[in-house]
Amino acid sequence: MSRPVAILRPEPGNAATAARVEASGWTAIRLPLFEVHGRAWQAPDPAEFDALVLTSANAARHAGAEITKLAGLPVLAVGIATADAAREAGLHVSLTGTSDAASLLADARAMGVSRALHLAGRDRLATSPAITHTITVYASDALDHDPVVTRELSGAVALLHSPRAARRLAELADAAGLNRSGVRLAALSAAVARAAGAGWDTVAVATTPDDASLLDAAQSVLG
Incomplete structure (x- = not known):
């Protein structure tokens, strides 16, 4: 058994x-x-960025209607589940990672991404020179x-x-x-x-x- x-x-x-x-x-x-819940936020001007980085499916699932204002940005998703959640939110996925956040961000830099917006959770670790702004859109409470x-x-x-x-x-x-x-x-x-x-x-x-x-x-x- x-x-x-x-x-x-x-x-x-x-x-x-x-x-x-x-x-x-x-x-x-x-x-x-953990229990995940969305946080109030406002989408910035998408013209200030060259990509949208999502290192968790929860970012797309809990971001609410504001995320649709960023639909013109190409999405870099950490994995298949995150990419699927991004598409369900009406976003266009240009890269789906096959490892972890660090590898995704390394790929982003190799692609020439230098002004990425990161929609993330309250408790996050991912950082990169490719990311110029990070917004907390959800929290995960133990x-x-x-x-x-x-x-x-x-x-x-x-x-x-x-x-x-x-x-x-x-x-x-x-x-x-x-x-x-x-x-x-x-x-x-x-x-x-x-x-x-x-x-x-x-x-x-x-x-x-x-x-x-x-x-x-x-x-x-x-x-």
Whole structure:
């Protein structure tokens, strides 16, 4: 019998990933570690920028109507999910990254982007000379979980979609007295895996930053 798979990302992504997990015949543990909500903001004059950088799908999902004022800017999206969310918001995607934010921003500079606008979350790490202005359009607040609930992850494979989720899982596990060696991880990138720290049973890393690849990584450590 395979291990259950814990989905830690916030909604609506949590439900979407859980549906894919269950469609694969695996048991899903839905345990979102964060709750995402939009922040009020005003779109600047798009003529001041040569690109729009999105390093999370949440930026497009929670930006509201203001984002449509930037529809003339080419979008540089960190991955497939972010690109899809941008298109759903009415934006034009010119580049979809295949790794992480740092790689996307390196590609942006190589393309000659020098005046990018970054729509981002409150808790962000991405910086680059290619970005001249960053606006916070959403926030992700940590959710508290009873230690008893956290200990249910023992024997599971936890899916990690972001470095912040990896760090939060480590905090909750240690606070609950959960033995890290009893949990296996599937991480969206090497940076996400590093953020989780050491001591876990096994850590598999997705080959590309998307849900399909992450589930492939999870499958490799389910047995």
